[in-house]
Amino acid sequence: MPQALNPLDATSLLTAFGTVGVFLVLYAETGLLIGFFLPGDSLLFTAGLLCAAGTGGSGGIHLSLPGVLAAAAAGALLGAQTGYLIGARAGRVLLERTRSRHLREGAARAEDLLARYGHGKAIVLARFLPVVRTVLNPLAGMVGVPARTFALWQIAGGLVWTTGLVLGGYVLGSSIPDVDHYLLPAIAAIVAVSLLPLAVEFRRARRAARRAGAGR
Numbered sequence: 001m002p003q004a005l006n007p008l009d010a011t012s013l014l015t016a017f018g019t020v021g022v023f024l025v026l027y028a029e030t031g032l033l034i035g036f037f038l039p040g041d042s043l044l045f046t047a048g049l050l051c052a053a054g055t056g057g058s059g060g061i062h063l064s065l066p067g068v069l070a071a072a073a074a075g076a077l078l079g080a081q082t083g084y085l086i087g088a089r090a091g092r093v094l095l096e097r098t099r100s101r102h103l104r105e106g107a108a109r110a111e112d113l114l115a116r117y118g119h120g121k122a123i124v125l126a127r128f129l130p131v132v133r134t135v136l137n138p139l140a141g142m143v144g145v146p147a148r149t150f151a152l153w154q155i156a157g158g159l160v161w162t163t164g165l166v167l168g169g170y171v172l173g174s175s176i177p178d179v180d181h182y183l184l185p186a187i188a189a190i191v192a193v194s195l196l197p198l199a200v201e202f203r204r205a206r207r208a209a210r211r212a213g214a215g216r
Helices: 010-031 040-049 065-097 101-117 119-126 132-142 147-175 179-214
Strands: none
Touching: 010 040, 010 065, 010 132, 040 065, 040 147, 065 132, 065 147, 101 119, 101 132, 119 132, 119 147, 132 147
16 A cells, blocks of 8 residues: 555545555445545546556556446445445434535535435536535435435436446547556646536526526
């Protein structure tokens, strides 16, 4: 393991833990409230990039595409179910005790998603929203989303999210020679894209607040 492991850096995590790191990070990010800061989107994309032939990143890593896909799916799906069970048993207490502004804001956005889009669509959409995907799973257990409904939609959303980002990185790595030289810009791009849904939701919330204020 490298001496200076950076848990916020996807390449550092993959260098240290390889495919196992994909499982551990996604499990923590989607199942444990303490994992909200972990780089799920960039980790998936980078792992896919490092599966492509001819890429090796800064540490000469080459990962197995089937192994990464399996680890990503397992981490995301098992993590979500763990989060749901935690929420059903102790979610409200944990959220009330947290001092993290990001978790509180994420919980508010998750509640808004459930109220606005219904259970199925909200559970799928949350997969693509950083922080929201961490808190929606325990929140769903906390507010009594039926277990079968949650399991069905979290599996669908989890598979689309993990497979899409891993294959996106793999296709890019297979298409561009020496793409590992552009690893940091590629990661920055995928992080920026992953934040677009948050920007859209923020603008919608502001417009809704303005309309509500004008109607008074």
